[in-house]
Amino acid sequence: MATPGTDVRGRESVTDLDLHERMLLIRRAEERLIVACTDGSLPGGVHLYIGEEAVAVGACAVLTDDDVVTSTHRGHGHFLAKGGDLDAMFAEIWGRATGICKGMGGSMHVADVSKGILGANGIVGAGFAIATGAAWGAKLAGQGRVATCFFGDGAANQGSFMESMNVSAAWGLPAVFVCENNGVSEFTVTATVTGGPLVERARAFMPATVVDGNDVHAVRDAVGAAVERARAGHGPSYVEATTYRIRGHLEAEQHMLGGGTYRTDDEVAAWQAPDKDPIARLAGRLLADGTCSRDDLDALDAAVRARVEAAVAFAEASPPADPDLAPTIMFGPA
Structure with missing residues (x-):
């Protein structure tokens, strides 16, 4: 798999087979998390991205490591699509010291600033302001970097959505807002709690489009155009990707729904x-x-599954997170 990090000016170097492999890695990794969650080997719950892989992979295919993204509580897909390390992500989810955040963040807080991954976030809609601030920093730096904010349709009802779009438009920031519209907001059908099309909210501030979020080419092209616009200094854009999450809001949600x-x-x-x-x-x-045969795809799938199992073994063999980090990891020693 070619490492994600090719911007819109060179996206032809990311092949369809590359896109397929990266989506497959996200899918197989999360399917393995289902097993681990079911058998009780994980220290906490997980919110899975299964079914939405084309959004993260298509969008990140046109970004470089210097570009930044903000993610959600459903962030494994964004992390892997942007080039995050699977071993480090699994170790983090397992609460191990070798995790990307030393095992102190868990599933909802994977991050890797070296890859431009500013972090997943357990607070719904928290990425709006973070991405807007990052876009302001990118504009001040003047090096052509772009900030992309992934968020769901439920998060679009947070007030910070409008505030961040307003600031981004008023200041001409290099920001791309990518709405993963999967039709549900946690345990609620979004249409029952949302007035009007979300895209119309965005159109008051910036160019906005709706694409088939399960078509990786459609996402790549739409986000690519938005990234190109941002790099050229023409301000923010909004891309709404219609998709669907196959799993529940979180694993074992049936125990929360009471039937x-x-x-x-x-x-x-x-x-x-x-x-x-x-x-x-x-x-x-x-x-x-004719890019490949069924045997080729099966062999790739087997290789990805083996890679996932190796990551599980790495996580399980790693030492647990150091509890002594708790009072110092955020603020440093007194």
Whole structure:
């Protein structure tokens, strides 16, 4: 897999096979987290990105390591798409000292500033202001960097969404707002708590578009155009990617719902069909255009699965996080 970090001016170097492999890595990693969560080997819950892989991979394919992203509580996909290390991410989720945040952050707080990953965040909508501040810093630096903010449709009802778009537009900041519209806000159907199309809110401030978020090419092209605009000094853009999360808000959510539900099994199954699933769709293109054979794809899948198991072994063999870091890791010694 080519390391993500090619901007819009050189995105042709990121091949479709590269995009497929990166989406597959996210999917297989998170499927393995389901197993670990079910057998009780994880120290906490996880919020999975399964079904939405094309958004993170398509967007990050046009970013460099110098560009920054802010993520969400559902941040594993963004972390891996931006080039984050799988071993370090798994060690973090397992609460190990070798984790990307020394095991002190856990699943919802993976970050790697060296890759431009400013961090996942357990606070819904917290990335808006962080990305806007990063975009202001990028504009002051004048080196063509871009800040991309990933967020969900539920987060768009936070007041900081409007405030951040307003500041970004007023100051002409190099920011790209990527809304992962999966139709649900935690355990609530978004349409029941949201007035009007989200894209219309953004259009009051900046160029805005809606794309098929399960088509990695559509996401890459839309975000690529927004990144190119930002690098040229023409200000922020909004890209809304229509997608769907296959898993629940978090694993084991059934124990929180008390027998209730907010979507049907038929609805979930429809989004898992080959014409909807982002990985199956790109695999179909790879086979149809002769880029690779089914045997090639199966071999790649086996290699990715082996890579995931190696990361699990690394995490499980690593020492636990050092509790003595708790009073010093944020603020330093007194």
